[in-house]
Amino acid sequence: MLRSLLIYLSRAKWAQKIVMGWGLARRVVRRFVAGETEDEAVAAIRTLNARGFTATVDVLGESVTDATMAREAARAYLHLIERIEQERLQAWVSVKLTALGLDIDAELCRQHMRDILACARERDIRVTVDMEDRHYTQATLDMVSALRYEDGFENVRAVIQAYLYRTDEDIRMLAAEGFGVRLCKGAYKEPPDVAYPKKSDVDASMVRNMKVLLDAAKEGRGYPGIATHDARIIEIAKAYAAEHAIPRDRFEFQMLHGVRTGLQEQLVAEGYGMRVYVPFGTQWYPYFMRRLAERPANVWFFVSSLFKR
Ligand code: FDA
Numbered sequence: 001m002l003r004s005l006l007i008y009l010s011r012a013k014w015a016q017k018i019v020m021g022w023g024l025a026r027r028v029v030r031r032f033v034a035g036e037t038e039d040e041a042v043a044a045i046r047t048l049n050a051r052g053f054t055a056t057v058d059v060l061g062e063s064v065t066d067a068t069m070a071r072e073a074a075r076a077y078l079h080l081i082e083r084i085e086q087e088r089l090q091a092w093v094s095v096k097l098t099a100l101g102l103d104i105d106a107e108l109c110r111q112h113m114r115d116i117l118a119c120a121r122e123r124d125i126r127v128t129v130d131m132e133d134r135h136y137t138q139a140t141l142d143m144v145s146a147l148r149y150e151d152g153f154e155n156v157r158a159v160i161q162a163y164l165y166r167t168d169e170d171i172r173m174l175a176a177e178g179f180g181v182r183l184c185k186g187a188y189k190e191p192p193d194v195a196y197p198k199k200s201d202v203d204a205s206m207v208r209n210m211k212v213l214l215d216a217a218k219e220g221r222g223y224p225g226i227a228t229h230d231a232r233i234i235e236i237a238k239a240y241a242a243e244h245a246i247p248r249d250r251f252e253f254q255m256l257h258g259v260r261t262g263l264q265e266q267l268v269a270e271g272y273g274m275r276v277y278v279p280f281g282t283q284w285y286p287y288f289m290r291r292l293a294e295r296p297a298n299v300w301f302f303v304s305s306l307f308k309r
Contacts, residue, residue: 010289060281070101161186178221
């Protein structure tokens with residue numbers, strides 16, 4: 001119930017106005033978001049890199065319906081990528097197609113993606129296309145596939161959500177092709193005709209598909225990012241990799257900025273690759289609300305922080 005309400009609120013303009021206008025909320029948001037400026041994101045990545053983490057940076061923004069805003073988002077990425085190189089940061093980038101104009105015109109969005117990928121490729125930086133809700137699943141996979149096979153960008157990576165029924169088939173295909181994939185559980189509220197309603201089924205899909213990606217990685221196909229804070233699933237991944245002699249440099253774990261930082265540190269100490277998703281920008285509202293939806297305790301953290309000085 002609470003999760004559905006928070007996902008609904010993440011899209012409600014009236015709620016966005018209230019929360020974003022609330023000065024105190026900004027302080028709480030900082031747990032999940034590196035800051036509002038590129039400088040703040042760079043500082044956060046520098047700290048992470050110094051502690052053995054790599055990063056993937058997201059310029060916050062989504063559901064853009066104005067071509068000028070989509071162009072600005074693309075420019076922000078180009079600037080960020082140049083900055084990553086200048087500052088010698090160990091970082092990739094993550095993008096959302098709806099921030100780059102997918103809802104306006106797919107060709108416009110593809111051109112922005114080509115510009116970003118070309119700029120990133122020159123600097124040996126990979127670009128992961130985040131997966132949004134079910135209305136964008138096929139369009140996103142079509143876009144990443146066109147960018148790779150028609151436009152020739154090998155630095156593009158896809159995200160697959162374990163909660164979708166279609167995932168086994170998508171993963172089988174992407175693993176066979178050696179596509180770079182981030183596998184996560186899925187952050188949106190999807191109906192039972194497209195996604196598993198039960199958490200146990202989502203977890204089982206995550207484990208099943210993670211093994212397919214790890215098997216492919218062992219053969220040198222793809223470099224999976226196992227994106228979860230679920231300690232049980234991480235243990236299964238570690239045990240599977242050890243049992244099947246899959247070297248640690250063939251895959252990595254990924255987690256969100258500010259979530260289970262102790263577990264992040266533990267994985268680095270154990271010698272696993274650990275990439276932290278670092279979002280920044282002024283458009284933090286929907287991202288923040290999805291983080292609250294993932295864990296009801298975060299709502300109480302949020303509410304209680306507002307009353308603390
Ligand atoms: P689960 O929700 O079962 O959580 C396991 C445990 O982790 C919880 O018990 C809690 O302790 C902790 N935890 C999880 N989320 C937390 C939070 N927000 N705050 C505090 N503790 C939390 N989704 C998507 O649809 N498209 C995408 O492109 C991406 N991209 C992405 C990148 C990266 C690097 C990560 C880690 C995740 C995503 N996600 C995503 C989000 C993902 O789909 C999922 O919603 C969250 O990761 C939460 O699921 P877990 O796998 O962590 O498991």
